[in-house]
Amino acid sequence: MFEVVVPRGVQPGQPFALLAGGVRVLVTCPSNATPGQKIRFELPKALVTRTDGPKSKLAEIKLSYDKDGWSRTIRATDMKFQWTRFDHQGGVDTRTRFDTDRSAYVRKIEFLDDNDRMRSGRVSLVTPDKGVVDSNIKGMSGEELVSYSDIVSAQMKSYKDKVQWFQDICAQLSAKWSDGRIMFNVRRESLLIDSMAPVLSMSPKDLRKVWCFNFIGEAGIDAGGLAKEWFELVTEECFDPLRGLWQPCATNQMCLQINPASEIFCSEDHLYYFRFIGRILGKATFDRQLVKGHMVKHLYKHILGWPIMFNDLKDVDEGYYNSLKGMKDMGADVQYVGVDFTVTEEILGVKNTVELIPNGANVDVTEENLPEYIEAYLKYRMLGRCEKQINELLLGFFDVMPEPLLTIFDFQELELLMCGLPEIDMQDWMDNTEYSGEFEVDGPNHQACKWFWEVVSEFDHEMKARLLQFVTATSGVPARGFGTLQGSDASIRKFTIHGVPLETCVYPRSQ
DSSP states (O other): OEEEEOOTTOOTTOEEEEEETTEEEEEEOOTTOOTTOEEEEOOOHHHHOBTTBSSOOGGGOOOOOOBTTEEEEEETTTTEEEEEEBOTTSSBOOOOSOOTTTOOBEEEEEEOOOOSSOOOEEEEEEOGGGOOEESOEEOTTSOEEEOHHHHHHHHTSOHHHHHHHHHHHHHHHSOOGGGOEEEEEEOGGGHHHHHHHHHHTOOHHHHTSEEEEEETTOOOOOSSHHHHHHHHHHHHHHHOGGGSSEEEETTEEEEEEEOTTHHHHSTTTHHHHHHHHHHHHHHHHHTTOOOSOOBOHHHHHHHHTOOBOGGGGGGTOHHHHHHHHHHHTTGGGGGGSOOBSEEEEEETTEEEEEESSTTGGGOBOOTTTHHHHHHHHHHHHHTGGGHHHHHHHHHHHHHHSOGGGGGGSOHHHHHHHHHOOOOOOHHHHHHTEEEEETTTTTGGGSHHHHHHHHHHHHSOHHHHHHHHHHHHSSSOOOTTOGGGOBOTTSSBOOEEEEEOOTTTOSSOOOO
């Protein structure tokens, strides 16, 4: 039993954070309690005990899921993970109006049935306190295989050790060899047609069985190599922009985003394709296979259930992101811009007006309602624009993968896990780098630039990939090398090191 004083400013029904057993947990203020009053509550044993002893050692393990001011905490009532933002005094930030610097949304999946073959569900964007995830994982027989403390301990590991732990758990969740295998007989010229039907007809248990492959008309025994080839070929074909399901992101041609007009290109079955892609991505991640295709950042966040913030708009529409920032600086004059709560989409030359809120065409944007306009536009671009496709993609992914298992990764690590560490040619990188600002004259001969390349050259594969993610928003390297890196306008824009005076910026930043 724990006893705590209700903090100042907390109202009945509001959440507040505290340390219990060395763990930061969220509790809700009882309806009959007031600030300054002592309350007592009991925490689940799993939160304050460990299998290796009665005393809680979780004080030695801090949940370091902090990102953009949001922290993943544990909810005392049901032991579920949820995202929480704390104010500068350490209290829970309970503001309700949208703020471009602090507010966020998290995707929530509501499963509508337990269909043995293909579950239905609905994805939505909710405030972070409503987007919760289980903090344990059960095995095939219903026993607890992974506990809260196991997840928290794994989250603190290095990326390499995280991957090993993750793969070990996946192996324990896999169906036994004695349960049988799934054999795919496919033709190279009809790979997707031959693969979709069997994958979409599988039960969750079948999705975790061993998959074996036979390319019709070719001699060969699948000892792992054919499986690797199948995953690469299938994902490469699915992500091919010419198929119409995906398209290059306008701000980064190396990243792929869902084509909002996918229904036009695959009118009868485009949503089945996305359920299929979701299952393939989930199975590849579960089976230690790699996929051919880097997605835009917010899709990795959706898979993980990470907070989506205003800054995420920059990665999909930098131009409009900058326009919205400019509108914030206009004050009362924003009403003269002539913007309402709608957005215009153009597909194959046909323009269509989409209302961001009910009756949005009749609501003009003013200084007073600008935060609500930005909020509505963010929700539309991050989910609403491709809601049906994202819904099927996520449902397919979680047909295979238990969601709590992914909570040990951040979105950058998830990209590396799914796509692998890139092969980076350091000489090609250096030869195709430009220098500007303080480094424009001396270029690679400037002492600071020499130090930069010395440090980067000593990085291992993971750190080099993370540097690429920091600068370009993806770990992918263009097939023709660094000389073909593209900017937001699709023109060649090489990797650039820009020098600024010390008083301008102390730490590295990317743009």
